[in-house]
Amino acid sequence: MSNQINEKLMGGVIMDVTTPEQAKIAEQAGAVAVMALERVPADIRKQGGVARMSDPKIIREIKEAVSIPVMAKCRIGHFVEAQILEALGIDYIDESEVLTPADEYFHIDKTKFKTPFVCGARNLGEALRRIGEGASMIRTKGEAGTGNVVEAVKHVRTVMGQIRDLANTPDEELMSAAKEMGAPFELIKYVAKEGKLPVPNFAAGGVATPADAALLMQLGCDGVFVGSGIFKSSNPEKRAKAVVKAVANYNNPDVLAKVSEDLGEAMQSLEIEKLEDHYAERGW
Numbered sequence: 001m002s003n004q005i006n007e008k009l010m011g012g013v014i015m016d017v018t019t020p021e022q023a024k025i026a027e028q029a030g031a032v033a034v035m036a037l038e039r040v041p042a043d044i045r046k047q048g049g050v051a052r053m054s055d056p057k058i059i060r061e062i063k064e065a066v067s068i069p070v071m072a073k074c075r076i077g078h079f080v081e082a083q084i085l086e087a088l089g090i091d092y093i094d095e096s097e098v099l100t101p102a103d104e105y106f107h108i109d110k111t112k113f114k115t116p117f118v119c120g121a122r123n124l125g126e127a128l129r130r131i132g133e134g135a136s137m138i139r140t141k142g143e144a145g146t147g148n149v150v151e152a153v154k155h156v157r158t159v160m161g162q163i164r165d166l167a168n169t170p171d172e173e174l175m176s177a178a179k180e181m182g183a184p185f186e187l188i189k190y191v192a193k194e195g196k197l198p199v200p201n202f203a204a205g206g207v208a209t210p211a212d213a214a215l216l217m218q219l220g221c222d223g224v225f226v227g228s229g230i231f232k233s234s235n236p237e238k239r240a241k242a243v244v245k246a247v248a249n250y251n252n253p254d255v256l257a258k259v260s261e262d263l264g265e266a267m268q269s270l271e272i273e274k275l276e277d278h279y280a281e282r283g284w
């Protein structure tokens with residue numbers, strides 16, 4: 001099932017939404033899916049407190065409001081939130097570091113669920129551990145809610161670079177690579193042979209402009225997640241459409257110039273060095 005959904009998502013933009021109204025804006029802009037969450041990451045940062053799975057009522061209303069796939073987030077290790085999301089008929093579960101982790105040591109055993117999972121990763125070892133646990137999609141973590149793309153770029157470059165290195169690693173050295181990365185040997189062998197992850201790899205965290213989204217696509221991602229960048233900007237409708245067009249035309253600077261014009265204020269952004277919480281460091 002996840003393969004059919006994944007095909008529809010490839011090359012697209014998945015937008016974080018907190019209300020049915022925002023979900024409609026995302027769908028009208030051309031998002032391939034929406035991600036239901038209680039607060040966009042910029043608000044989670046500002047307001048603090050424990051961030052949890054959304055209210056099931058809001059999730060149901062979001063599902064009723066749109067015809068595109070609806071994803072929703074549970075806390076790292078919180079398999080009961082995941083069970084609830086599965087019972088709600090969500091299309092994808094995001095075991096997300098953006099919410100406050102429920103378990104510092106163990107991620108969810110995703111093989112126990114019919115619903116596919118997406119998980120965050122900062123490097124190839126982390127991505128392969130999540131896939132080993134059953135994730136059907138990876139998204140590089142970035143630093144969500146900052147409007148600062150630098151960490152997303154770092155994580156995408158790290159994963160892509162490690163994939164390239166593995167593709168050039170002799171077979172007899174692969175077990176050592178698996179040991180060093182803390183990743184399942186079978187998955188290390190797959191990446192070395194195929195030169196890619198066995199699941200789609202989207203980028204996320206800190207995307208604020210159409211150019212940010214296109215940059216991550218040019219670096220080799222299969223699509224982009226955007227949250228705060230759209231709904232904390234001054235004109236979410238226009239920016240949402242622009243980001244979708246930028247991702248569809250990521251290699252065309254003329255289109256990128258056109259869609260970047262007159263978008264109003266981007267979200268307020270944060271410098272990584274001044275952050276109190278680094279969400280990307282949650283999970284392992």
Ligand SMILES: O=C(CO)[C@H](O)[C@H](O)COP(=O)(O)O
Binds near residue numbers: 035207226227
């Ligand atoms: O885990 C996520 C994917 O849904 C985040 O919500 C995503 O990283 C959004 O971050 P930002 O608000 O910086 O766009």
